[in-house]
Amino acid sequence: MQTLLRGRHLITTQEWTRDELDTVLEVARDLKRRRALGEPHALLRDKVLAMLFFFSSTRTRASFEAGMAQLGGHAQFIESASTQIAHGDTATEIGEILGRYNDGLAIRQVDWGVGNAYQRAVAAASRVPVLNMQCDRFHPFQALADLLTIVERHPDPRGATINVSWAYASSYQKPLSVPQSLILLMTRYGLNVRLTHPPEFRLQPDLMQQARDNAAVAGGSFEVLDDFDAGFVDADIVYPKSWGCMLSTPDLEESAAIGARYRDWIADERRLALARRDAMYLHCLPADRGVEVTDAVIDGPNSAVFDEAENRLHVQKAVMALTM
Ligand code: CP
Numbered sequence: 001m002q003t004l005l006r007g008r009h010l011i012t013t014q015e016w017t018r019d020e021l022d023t024v025l026e027v028a029r030d031l032k033r034r035r036a037l038g039e040p041h042a043l044l045r046d047k048v049l050a051m052l053f054f055f056s057s058t059r060t061r062a063s064f065e066a067g068m069a070q071l072g073g074h075a076q077f078i079e080s081a082s083t084q085i086a087h088g089d090t091a092t093e094i095g096e097i098l099g100r101y102n103d104g105l106a107i108r109q110v111d112w113g114v115g116n117a118y119q120r121a122v123a124a125a126s127r128v129p130v131l132n133m134q135c136d137r138f139h140p141f142q143a144l145a146d147l148l149t150i151v152e153r154h155p156d157p158r159g160a161t162i163n164v165s166w167a168y169a170s171s172y173q174k175p176l177s178v179p180q181s182l183i184l185l186m187t188r189y190g191l192n193v194r195l196t197h198p199p200e201f202r203l204q205p206d207l208m209q210q211a212r213d214n215a216a217v218a219g220g221s222f223e224v225l226d227d228f229d230a231g232f233v234d235a236d237i238v239y240p241k242s243w244g245c246m247l248s249t250p251d252l253e254e255s256a257a258i259g260a261r262y263r264d265w266i267a268d269e270r271r272l273a274l275a276r277r278d279a280m281y282l283h284c285l286p287a288d289r290g291v292e293v294t295d296a297v298i299d300g301p302n303s304a305v306f307d308e309a310e311n312r313l314h315v316q317k318a319v320m321a322l323t324m
Contacts, residue, residue, distance in 0.1 A: 027318035042072025047103040095125030108133040143181035145311035158190035162237040166197035169288040173244030187214035196231030232274040
């Protein structure tokens, strides 16, 4: 267990050691147990987290804010649109100034080619930890919550097969950050990771290489498929969700048209039946119901989406308690 995480940024799990990530899971489980028992755990009394959002959120905002209150501190919600960022506040100024008011800065900035660089620039200027609430490349807290949900069912997840699959959605071009963080973290823990997507929906090459390297170190595997059904076969965990084809075209209309060629990539009962009988269905939410996944699957007995959403709270509290 690592005891010196105070002051650390969390922008991608790849920058934390396995031992440090194990510490997060251990603390998250402890905080989950303490909340279930009604035990007070005001570990961040008098501390304040700034939550800066450039993009909408349900779970992330609600769970960070609730988490800070449960830890005895306070979270301030700041929307970029109602700040002076639009009138020129730079990333350096945000890091310097909000870092002086707060004990941690959490940021969601998912604009393609912008979000991660923005977070890095804020972090470089901040005297307090910067926590990535999702950027264009990573969604580390989602992947940590997913991992906690998996190890609750598979205490030793090595050798379990997870299918991280693209699925069709019509609502908007979702960021690449969830599948990218998943392939990075699940390969660290020795799972057999399948990434399934149509050719146009590839992920960023540097992160694909990191996933391959992780699998080689941890002893799992990393393979890429382009057949939606094949991805489900004998999987222990299925995670079909949509993302945009940013690496194929910057044009949103063209991207939507490309996606529409794969309308039949919907997680339905026939596909789920190809996986192991007790396979766990995960989705970070929000899902396009009836498009990305059928109600029968997302509301069915294999679905763990509510436990998964709950675990956002526990892993975030763990990281905040350890770093702030
Ligand atoms: N999964 C997730 O990050 O949800 P929100 O976009 O609602 O925060």
